[in-house]
Amino acid sequence: xxxxxxxxxxxxxxxxxxxxxxxxxxxxxITNIMAGLLVLIIILLGINFAQSNAFSEIAGQGKISGYAxxxxxxxxxxxxxxxxxNIRAVSDExxxxxxENIPSGRQSIIIAFGLIxxxxxxxxxxxxxxxxxxxxxxxxxxxxx
Amino acid sequence: xxxxxxxxxxxxxxxxxxxxxxxxxxxLTLNIMGLSVKEAYCKVITNFGSTACEVGSExxxxxxxxxxxxxxxxxxxxxxxxxxxxxxxxGNGKKAYSYLNSSCSTSLESNDFxxxxxxxxxxxxxxxxxxxxxxxxxxxEDDENGYLFIYNSNTNYMRFWKVVDGRWIxxxxxxxxxxxxxxxxxxxxxIEGDTFTAYRDGEKILEASDxxxxxxxxxxxxxxxxxxxxxxxxxxxxxP
Numbered sequence: 001x002x003x004x005x006x007x008x009x010x011x012x013x014x015x016x017x018x019x020x021x022x023x024x025x026x027x028x029x030i031t032n033i034m035a036g037l038l039v040l041i042i043i044l045l046g047i048n049f050a051q052s053n054a055f056s057e058i059a060g061q062g063k064i065s066g067y068a069x070x071x072x073x074x075x076x077x078x079x080x081x082x083x084x085x086n087i088r089a090v091s092d093e094x095x096x097x098x099x100e101n102i103p104s105g106r107q108s109i110i111i112a113f114g115l116i117x118x119x120x121x122x123x124x125x126x127x128x129x130x131x132x133x134x135x136x137x138x139x140x141x142x143x144x145x
Numbered sequence: 146x147x148x149x150x151x152x153x154x155x156x157x158x159x160x161x162x163x164x165x166x167x168x169x170x171x172x173l174t175l176n177i178m179g180l181s182v183k184e185a186y187c188k189v190i191t192n193f194g195s196t197a198c199e200v201g202s203e204x205x206x207x208x209x210x211x212x213x214x215x216x217x218x219x220x221x222x223x224x225x226x227x228x229x230x231x232x233x234x235x236g237n238g239k240k241a242y243s244y245l246n247s248s249c250s251t252s253l254e255s256n257d258f259x260x261x262x263x264x265x266x267x268x269x270x271x272x273x274x275x276x277x278x279x280x281x282x283x284x285x286e287d288d289e290n291g292y293l294f295i296y297n298s299n300t301n302y303m304r305f306w307k308v309v310d311g312r313w314i315x316x317x318x319x320x321x322x323x324x325x326x327x328x329x330x331x332x333x334x335x336i337e338g339d340t341f342t343a344y345r346d347g348e349k350i351l352e353a354s355d356x357x358x359x360x361x362x363x364x365x366x367x368x369x370x371x372x373x374x375x376x377x378x379x380x381x382x383x384x385p
Contacts, residue, residue: 030159037166044173051177081310083357108357110309117312143313144276144295144304145241145369 060126282364
């Protein structure tokens with residue numbers, strides 16, 4: 001715009017300049033698309049996280065407890081392994097074991113006497129102690145080393 | 146003074162952000178569906194006729210020469226050898242040797258497969274109380290985690306085991322005739338989903354079911370006091 005074409009003060013005697021023209025629709029559409037994508041990404045990230053082990057740990061943990069005995073009903077020392085995690089524990093001289101901080105949900109608990117093991121599948125509930133009761137571990141099982 | 150003209154169109158950065166967003170959404174969606182980007186990509190380009198993603202439907206080992214042993218890792222290398230066109234593992238009476246093959250299972254198009262062995266023989270090599278027999282690893286992370294199908298020629302049992310951190314959990318077992326100790330065995334293991342079935346000469350021997358391990362290596366294993374040999378081994382993908 002040249003100086004000659006520019007507005008004079010008289011042009012504004014009735015008020016201030018009208019607001020600048022709005023951005024073209026195309027620009028706004030792009031912004032909306034980006035906002036939509038962002039929302040979708042956040043939702044999908046949420047679903048992904050909800051499926052992860054980290055979520056089940058954050059969502060809640062529970063514990064399990066029980067007694068391990070041999071075929072003669074005598075308490076035995078066993079190793080406890082929570083399958084798919086790094087959680088390990090051992091029973092005491094009474095065969096009693098208690099394992100805390102187990103992610104909630106369906107868990108496979110391996111109860112091992114030496115190299116022989118039995119498996120218990122349990123549902124661990126948040127903040128609850130899941131009692132496995134007395135578990136007989138077959139200590140005389142023939143193994144194929 | 147001349148004012149810079151304001152540009153209302155979207156810039157390169159905005160287009161790049163949109164593209165990145167769409168890519169991220171696609172990856173996340175595939176992830177939720179349990180598919181990898183590679184799998185999806187391969188499905189698409191295979192439908193367009195490309196062979197770039199083709200994977201083998203089988204891997205086989207004739208055990209005719211020493212190079213057939215290059216892909217088998219573990220155990221004691223000197224205990225694994227080729228003898229008369231067969232792979233043989235010799236025990237020392239103390240330790241079972243496992244040999245895993247990571248390249249075979251990853252080259253197959255499916256985690257469901259059939260493992261076939263021809264001409265398995267097991268001879269007692271060391272005269273002691275230790276077990277003799279030939280075993281097979283499948284869906285194994287290593288030699289302490291995975292599934293084992295065992296033939297114990299000492300006790301005449303075949304068993305499926307699940308091994309977790311070196312701890313053995315028995316899945317199923319069957320007593321087999323003691324005469325098998327002196328026979329050449331053709332065995333087939335059908336690994337499909339969470340069901341595992343063993344056959345001898347096409348006849349079903351044993352079945353087990355478990356879903357803990359869904360993928361992993363295959364392997365062979367010899368018990369401490371035996372010398373186990375196998376003529377041919379084939380792993381064939383089961384395509385749904």
